[in-house]
Amino acid sequence: MQIYPFDQDDSAKPVHSGPQLSRHESIEIFKEMVRAELRNGPLAARRRKRLIQYAAALQLRPLEASRIITSISIATGQEPERTDLLTIFKSKSDQESASYRIPLWLMIVIPLLAAFAIDRFLRGMF
Numbered sequence: 594m595q596i597y598p599f600d601q602d603d604s605a606k607p608v609h610s611g612p613q614l615s616r617h618e619s620i621e622i623f624k625e626m627v628r629a630e631l632r633n634g635p636l637a638a639r640r641r642k643r644l645i646q647y648a649a650a651l652q653l654r655p656l657e658a659s660r661i662i663t664s665i666s667i668a669t670g671q672e673p674e675r676t677d678l679l680t681i682f683k684s685k686s687d688q689e690s691a692s693y694r695i696p697l698w699l700m701i702v703i704p705l706l707a708a709f710a711i712d713r714f715l716r717g718m719f
Contacts, residue, residue: 619651627665
């Protein structure tokens with residue numbers, strides 16, 4: 594039985610005929626349902642699907658319900674926080690990459706020593 598049917602215009606038509614709740618009340622009730630369900634451990638796919646069906650009865654869209662479930666799962670430590678792609682490809686800051694840098698004095702001394710060695714080699718040849 595489909596609990597959350599959609600029209601062509603993507604408008605929700607809940608199947609229930611219970612009392613009308615405000616949007617804020619629906620969200621708070623659903624958050625408490627998710628917290629209660631997470632006390633039993635991490636959510637399996639079946640339990641998550643059932644929660645989304647309950648959210649439909651509270652007149653919440655599936656995407657919104659999924660977002661609420663994920664945010665509460667992360668907050669309670671049940672689900673690891675996903676890394677954002679922007680943080681993966683972000684360049685290192687100066688402090689993080691400082692351990693890979695060669696000191697400035699060494700960057701100056703090495704070319705000077707190389708120039709001195711080349712000069713001595715060339716003077717010895719002629």
